[in-house]
Amino acid sequence: MAYYSDYLALDVLLNAQHPESDKHGKPAHDEMLFIITHQTFELWFKQVLVEVGTVITSLNRAYVPETDIALCLARVQRVNRIMEHLVNQFTLIETMTPGDFMDFRAYLNPASGFQSIQWRILERTLGIPENVRVNKHYMDALSEEHRTALDDATNGPTLFAAIQRWLEQIPFMESGKYAFWDAYKVAVLAMLENDRTEVRTLAVAEGNDPTAAVVQIDANERGFLALFEAESYAELLASGARRMSQRATLATLFISTYRDKPLLHTPYRLLDAIIELDKVVSLWRFRHTLMVSRMIGMRVGTGGSSGHDYLMQTAMKQRVFDDLTSLSSFLVPSHVTPELPAEIATRLQFVNEAKG
Numbered sequence: 001m002a003y004y005s006d007y008l009a010l011d012v013l014l015n016a017q018h019p020e021s022d023k024h025g026k027p028a029h030d031e032m033l034f035i036i037t038h039q040t041f042e043l044w045f046k047q048v049l050v051e052v053g054t055v056i057t058s059l060n061r062a063y064v065p066e067t068d069i070a071l072c073l074a075r076v077q078r079v080n081r082i083m084e085h086l087v088n089q090f091t092l093i094e095t096m097t098p099g100d101f102m103d104f105r106a107y108l109n110p111a112s113g114f115q116s117i118q119w120r121i122l123e124r125t126l127g128i129p130e131n132v133r134v135n136k137h138y139m140d141a142l143s144e145e146h147r148t149a150l151d152d153a154t155n156g157p158t159l160f161a162a163i164q165r166w167l168e169q170i171p172f173m174e175s176g177k178y179a180f181w182d183a184y185k186v187a188v189l190a191m192l193e194n195d196r197t198e199v200r201t202l203a204v205a206e207g208n209d210p211t212a213a214v215v216q217i218d219a220n221e222r223g224f225l226a227l228f229e230a231e232s233y234a235e236l237l238a239s240g241a242r243r244m245s246q247r248a249t250l251a252t253l254f255i256s257t258y259r260d261k262p263l264l265h266t267p268y269r270l271l272d273a274i275i276e277l278d279k280v281v282s283l284w285r286f287r288h289t290l291m292v293s294r295m296i297g298m299r300v301g302t303g304g305s306s307g308h309d310y311l312m313q314t315a316m317k318q319r320v321f322d323d324l325t326s327l328s329s330f331l332v333p334s335h336v337t338p339e340l341p342a343e344i345a346t347r348l349q350f351v352n353e354a355k356g
């Protein structure tokens, strides 16, 4: 028979706070808050890893049934809510003043968030490319045991890879002579031409020079065309400008363009939730950085980094799903969205609508 505190292992959990300041004979009241805050973060990281793990397993398959997409969506949304909760949770630790923190900070050396193995597992599991990492030597902060555990926990596909694999299988993009990308290219080129005309007309009316704006539109057009040509796309991949495969990129455009078609609703919402996930992880980084600058100003971290400056850079540079976010540059307004061939449009309806 289960008993509340046994079931929750409260004996272990509630006896797992051991302030260093007590051990040094100089008890610092706020160290308990500091420990419990970190522990609760780590507990939530554990839940996040469980959710992300199941999403990867569901998507990393040769065929992903529609019902599983709905489940993946629910799980990613849960992760997003947890991360938002954690972003808000920083206000708790901010009830500790920088002065109170100084009372026990020295005892923490050289322990640091650098040694949060779950955070490192999460970063790798999401699929942060190693070449964008600000701290190339992050493994050095970990114990031998944790280095092995990190490698073991992350030797499977990343969320990025799983999302890419799923996108690559999205059907409906081609049928007979129809290919989505051909129709879409015509629509976008017409839209950009229209943008050029508008920019020039406006500049003439206001007596301004339209060159800079037209140069920007030209650059957008080149970027857009490169998505459709295998060779140019390979160059984008080689230069690091894009990471996601061409097929997955085109599928993202397709889903985003026809998101109102019933069968694409859930896939679209899943992509949206993934973009949101990237956002909440960045928000976590920013929020942590703001809290850190308030607590220690411009001091170096206990883990030896430059502190605020290092953390700010991780927030700016270490994004995973930029490929999805950046595609917004190439979305067209609904009035110029190319019509789908009737056969594909029918297949994208729910079964009962298609029959009616």
Ligand code: HEM
Residues within 6 Å of the ligand: 037, 038, 041, 042, 093, 101, 112, 113, 114, 115, 116, 119, 135, 288, 291, 292, 295, 296, 300, 301, 302, 303, 304, 305, 306, 307, 308, 310, 311, 314
């Ligand atoms: C007074 C509160 C805190 C201060 C002053 C602080 C300070 C820092 C600093 C300076 C770093 C950079 C590494 C270093 O040189 O040590 C860091 C990293 C980190 N901290 Fe905190 N931190 C605090 C609270 C927290 C909390 C509550 C968490 C929650 C788990 C956390 C998690 C992390 C993680 C995961 C990293 C690694 C970030 C990365 O390398 O991308 N920190 N922290």
